[in-house]
Amino acid sequence: MILFFTEMWERFSFYGMRALLVLYLTQHFLFGPAEAQGIYAAYAALVYLMPVIGGMIADKYLGSRKAVIIGAVLLVMGHFTMAFEGTGGRESLTIGDTTYQIQVEGRDQNRQMFAVNGDQRVPISITPEGVSTLGAEPSAANAATAPAAAAGFPAFTATGAFTLETERDTALGEPVLFLALALIIVGVGFLKANISTVVGALYEKNDPRRDGGFTIFYVGINLGSFLATAACSYLGFNYGWAYGFGLAGIGMLFGLLTFVLGQSWLEGRGAPPVPVEGRSILGVPLVPFFWIAGLIAVIPTWLLMQRHEIIETGLPWIAGVIFASVVGYTVFRLKGAERSRMLVAQLLIFFSVLFWALFEQAGSSLTLFADQSTQMPDWFNAGYTQMFNPGVIIIGGPIIAALWVWLGKRNLEPSTPVKFSFGLVFVGLGFLVLTWAAGTQANDAFRVPLLFLFLTYVFHTIGELCLSPVGLSMITKLSVARVVGMMMGVWFLSSSVAHIVAGLIAKATATDTVAGVVTSPELALQTYGSIFGTIGWTGVGVGVFLLLISPLLKKGMAGVH
Numbered sequence: 001m002i003l004f005f006t007e008m009w010e011r012f013s014f015y016g017m018r019a020l021l022v023l024y025l026t027q028h029f030l031f032g033p034a035e036a037q038g039i040y041a042a043y044a045a046l047v048y049l050m051p052v053i054g055g056m057i058a059d060k061y062l063g064s065r066k067a068v069i070i071g072a073v074l075l076v077m078g079h080f081t082m083a084f085e086g087t088g089g090r091e092s093l094t095i096g097d098t099t100y101q102i103q104v105e106g107r108d109q110n111r112q113m114f115a116v117n118g119d120q121r122v123p124i125s126i127t128p129e130g131v132s133t134l135g136a137e138p139s140a141a142n143a144a145t146a147p148a149a150a151a152g153f154p155a156f157t158a159t160g161a162f163t164l165e166t167e168r169d170t171a172l173g174e175p176v177l178f179l180a181l182a183l184i185i186v187g188v189g190f191l192k193a194n195i196s197t198v199v200g201a202l203y204e205k206n207d208p209r210r211d212g213g214f215t216i217f218y219v220g221i222n223l224g225s226f227l228a229t230a231a232c233s234y235l236g237f238n239y240g241w242a243y244g245f246g247l248a249g250i251g252m253l254f255g256l257l258t259f260v261l262g263q264s265w266l267e268g269r270g271a272p273p274v275p276v277e278g279r280s281i282l283g284v285p286l287v288p289f290f291w292i293a294g295l296i297a298v299i300p301t302w303l304l305m306q307r308h309e310i311i312e313t314g315l316p317w318i319a320g321v322i323f324a325s326v327v328g329y330t331v332f333r334l335k336g337a338e339r340s341r342m343l344v345a346q347l348l349i350f351f352s353v354l355f356w357a358l359f360e361q362a363g364s365s366l367t368l369f370a371d372q373s374t375q376m377p378d379w380f381n382a383g384y385t386q387m388f389n390p391g392v393i394i395i396g397g398p399i400i401a402a403l404w405v406w407l408g409k410r411n412l413e414p415s416t417p418v419k420f421s422f423g424l425v426f427v428g429l430g431f432l433v434l435t436w437a438a439g440t441q442a443n444d445a446f447r448v449p450l451l452f453l454f455l456t457y458v459f460h461t462i463g464e465l466c467l468s469p470v471g472l473s474m475i476t477k478l479s480v481a482r483v484v485g486m487m488m489g490v491w492f493l494s495s496s497v498a499h500i501v502a503g504l505i506a507k508a509t510a511t512d513t514v515a516g517v518v519t520s521p522e523l524a525l526q527t528y529g530s531i532f533g534t535i536g537w538t539g540v541g542v543g544v545f546l547l548l549i550s551p552l553l554k555k556g557m558a559g560v561h
Contacts, residue, residue: 002262003199004217008224009255010072010191013079015390016228016248017184018363019383020236023371027107027516028241029174030089030166034510037364041503042308043181044360045315046301048496050189052322055197055489057190059482061279061286064194064201064270065263070294071190072256078183079249083242086173091515093124093131094163098152102164104515107237108381109371113515115153122153126514128523130158164514175306182302186294193488198270200476200484206560208408210473215401218469222390222397224251229390233383312500319497323349326490329483337558338480344556345478345487348420348471349494351546355420355467356498357505358427358539359460362386364506365528366453372511372518373438373525375447385450388457393465400465416474416557417550421543423467428539430459431532438529446521477560505535 021043025036058067091102093115100115100122112134115122123134133155168174199217203210228251236244279286304311323346330342363386371382407413414422437452471491479487509531511524518524 002258002265003195004220006068006072006255006259006262007195007217008220009251009258010075010195011221011224012228012251013075013224013248013255014184014188014228015225015386016232016251017079017082017245019229019233019367019386020241020244022364022367023107023382023516024236024241026368026513027104027111028085028088029168029177030091030515031168032510033368033513034507037368037506037510038312038503039305039308040364041499041506042305042311043185044363044499044502045311045496046185046304047188047192048492048494048499049315049319050185051193051492052486052489054189054191055193056486057290058194058197058270059273059484059486061272062276062290063272064198065266066272066276066287067190067194067290068198068259068270069256070291071187071192071194072252072259074183074187074294074298075191075252076187076249076256078180078185078187079245079252081176081180081183082245083249084173084176084180085240085242086169086176088173089166089168092165092167094165095131095154095157095161100153102515104517109376110378111517113517120153126517126519128159128512128520130156131162132156175302178305179298179302181305182298185301185305186297189297190294193492194270196472197476197484197488198266200473201269203476205477208405210477212401212405214473215397215404215465215469218465218472219394219397219401222393225390226387226394229383229387233381233386237381237383312503315500316497319493322493323490326487334480340556340558341478341560342480342487344417344553345474346490347553348417348474349491351420351424351542352467352471352491352494353498353501354539354542355423355427355463356495357501358431358535359464360495360499360502361506362389362457362460364502365509365531366456368509369434369528370453372521373442373447373528374453375443375445375449377450380450385453385457388454389461389464392458392461396461396465397469415550415554416470417553418547419466419470421547421550423463424539424543424546426459426463426466426543428536428541428543430456430463431536431539433459435529435533435536438525438532442525446525448525478557505531 022036022040025031025039026033031039054067054071058064062070093100093102098117100117100120103114103116103121105112105114113124113126115124115131125132125134133153196217199214200210203213228248232244232247234244235247276286281289284292327343327346330339330346334342367382367386370376370385374382374385376382404413433452433456434448437448441448441452472488475487475491476484509528511527512519
């Protein structure tokens with residue numbers, strides 16, 4: 001129960017912030033969609049890279065519980081820092097000798113763009129054809145007959161006859177934004193792998209309740225995600241970004257207090273491998289050393305987030321070296337069943353990269369698809385769409401957990417590789433739903449009904465329930481006990497690499513925006529439909545291949561269920 005509620009509040013903060021992040025980057029700081037999705041991909045990649053280090057530190061020095069506390073404190077600091085908005089970005093429009101500031105009212109799909117110059121404030125729209133006043137047709141012919149919306153402002157100005165310039169808050173707002181992200185990244189590194197390891201420590205090696213226990217734990221994750229997406233999106237869209245991010249910080253503070261006050265309930269699970277008393281590094285007592293190291297690690301992470309291209313280029317190489325080292329350790333240092341189990345775990349980790357690359361479009365391209373290409377009720381916003389995934393898990397998670405236990409008692413439960421193949425097929429099918437809807441169900445504004453985006457999340461969620469909690473359980477079952485923390489980190493490393501791939505996919509879906517408003521809804525919908533079709537068929541195809549080879553992998557698991 002303590003781990004359930006700690007993770008629920010930690011995920012409340014994480015997903016509450018994630019629901020707003022890409023929209024915040026495009027609407028407040030005025031990053032283009034490709035740039036915003038690049039920043040998100042780099043942030044998410046580091047979030048899943050850091051647990052590799054955090055897992056090793058816990059294995060060798062701190063134990064899982066002390067590492068979780070350090071991570072939780074850094075997360076509280078990071079989420080509250082996100083509440084500082086700065087001045088954001090400013091975009092200006094120059095027509096002839098006159099320069100107008102572009103202002104946007106609202107944060108949802110109904111937001112309106114204005115050109116402002118002194119007391120003059122004109123509602124406008126910007127399309128690939130040009131700039132037109134609200135209600136004016138975007139054509140050169142109309143410009144000759146339509147009256148100006150206000151003195152001196154033309155009804156239509158063709159593309160090429162005006163210039164747009166973007167100025168962002170690089171002096172204070174952006175550095176603080178990247179500092180907040182860096183604190184969150186390092187905090188997750190200490191916390192994420194290690195709290196899952198403590199869950200694994202509650203069960204014996206072949207306890208049939210293990211998969212069900214991890215799935216119930218996963219429901220806690222998604223309960224936090226559901227509540228956060230609803231509450232933080234509501235505050236962020238209706239009252240201001242700072243309110244949404246501030247509520248995420250309060251959630252993380254509750255998570256920290258839950259874990260600290262509930263220590264005795266864990267009955268010693270997650271303790272240091274060797275008592276920390278009397279141990280030191282460089283003359284500094286062990287626990288203070290890692291508190292200091294955690295804060296110092298924020299600095300290079302902050303610098304990297306401001307050069308996210310370095311992460312996108314370098315991380316796949318770093319991940320390759322780490323993964324090759326783990327494979328080498330397995331091949332040369334282990335024998336028999338230990339070796340074959342570890343190799344199966346590593347192969348399943350490899351397949352999971354594709355799953356997460358597709359699934360994690362939720363925080364980037366699917367959020368922008370919701371904003372740009374989905375019909376929504378007036379009371380609904382793009383941030384709310386991220387409630388679909390955790391909502392289905394809260395309802396379906398206990399059912400799937402009970403199903404695995406029921407099938408297990410009858411020796412009918414699918415093997416872990418088969419469950420992984422189901423995950424890949426379902427995530428692919430989700431994108432094929434959107435591809436079909438984009439081609440056949442769009443309205444005159446080039447938006448598809450919200451129902452189809454919901455169905456996509458349903459398919460993705462079924463796939464996630466087949467793979468993700470089972471993956472966490474698989475790592476604790478197949479890994480050699482002395483390196484289980486490191487292997488849990490490598491499991492999250494697969495998500496790190498997947499986020500780089502996800503960022504490349506998301507960038508391919510990007511089309512031009514001005515002040516966060518897409519300029520060509522038709523092109524945006526066509527682009528989404530094309531890219532989603534390609535990745536959808538890829539997911540289904542790889543899933544079928546994994547299903548075909550699953551009997552070989554089950555044999556390599558050497559009796560572990």
